[in-house]
Amino acid sequence: MFTRYFGALLRAFLVVLLVATPSLLEPGGSDSAPIILLVALFSGWLVFSEYTADYPSLVEFRDAPPFNRLRFGSLLLTVLILSIIQRGTVYPTAMSQLFTSVGTVVGNVLDFPFSPVRLLLLSLPENATPVEILTVQRTAGLAYLVSLIALCFFALVLWVNGWPRQRHAFNVWTNLPTFDPTGGGDVVSRLNRDANFNVALGVLLPFLIPAVLQMASGLIDPIDASKPQTLIWSVAAWAFLPASLLMRGIATARVAHMIADKRRRSQHREDGDELHAFG
Incomplete structure (x- = not known):
């Protein structure tokens, strides 16, 4: 019990640190510090509640590391x-x-026609200065690189370590709290459909987000290089969300494969018992 609460408290602290980091490192401080502190504390409390509850309600794959850690x-x-x-x-x-030098190199490499980085740059306002364009290119390249590395590492863990390798049976209810196994239809088919949707959306999002931003440029300006916190969270979300959806799709497909494989083994065992009984 102590280990469980300590782990939840550590996760909550890390979430608070994540939310507060851009504000803490912003040059000259931030005027929105009280709001950020409130959001950070609420996020930490939510994570602490999820990891101390017997059955989570939002956090998926809670008992299947290193999915959420990654x-x-x-x-x-x-x-x-x-x-x-x-x-x-x-x-x-x-x-x-x-980091600036690496970001410049990576940004230049990933900035080719029709690439996600190029499309993100095209969504910037027409009055964006060359310095602001270079800043967005640099940050977008680094953020995209980190997401690609995380995605490749998860695929490696899945392939080498046979994720999710657990001492106990994989509990669909606790690891997929938003999925209702009794919702009708075959569970494997529904999981595969969910996995395909997440993978497709993860592939398309890096291209869809800049298009949506460009269409809404007259109403909002989410990528403002003159505002450090806005730039950080916008670019981080642009790079993280697609990779997160791809990882979720791969993980869900893996769970569907595990359930189907378990069904086949059970069926073979039953067939073997019947042959033995009649033999």
């Missing part, structure tokens, strides 16, 4: 790197200069 780690790393880069524009350090 997703959260990639988001935290993305936000931290982008925050360091933004702080380095006013207070340069060796680390900020390193």
Whole structure:
């Protein structure tokens, strides 16, 4: 019980740190610090409640590490790197200069026609300065690189380690709290359909988000390079959401495969018992 509560408290602290990082590292401080603190505390409380409850209501794959650890780690790393880069524009350090240089190289490599980075740059306002365009290109390239690395690492864990390898049977209810096994229809078919939808949406989102932003450019301006926190969260979400959906789709397909495989083994065992009984 102590280990469970300590783990939940640690996760809550890390979530609070994630939400507060851009504000803490913003040059000159932030005027919205009280609101950010409130959001951070609420997010931490939500995570603590989910990980101390017997049955979660929102967090998926709670008992199937390292799925959530990998997703959260990639988001935290993305936000931290982008925050360091933004702080380095006013207070340069060796680390900020390193991330800036890497981001410039990666951004240039990923900025080719019809690429997600190029489409994101095209969604910027027409009055964006060359410095702002370079800033978005740099941050977008780094954020996309971190998400791709996290996705590849999860695929490697799935292939090498046979995720989700557990000591006990995989509990669909606790690991997929938003999925209702009694909702009608075959569970495997529904899981595969859900997996295909998540994979398709994850592939399309990097292209759809810039298109939506460009269509709504007259109403909103979510990617404002002159506002560090807005830029950090916008680019982080643009890179993280597609990768997260792809990982969820792959994980859901894996669960469907496990259930189907278990059914086949049970059927073979029953057939063997019948042959033995009549033999």
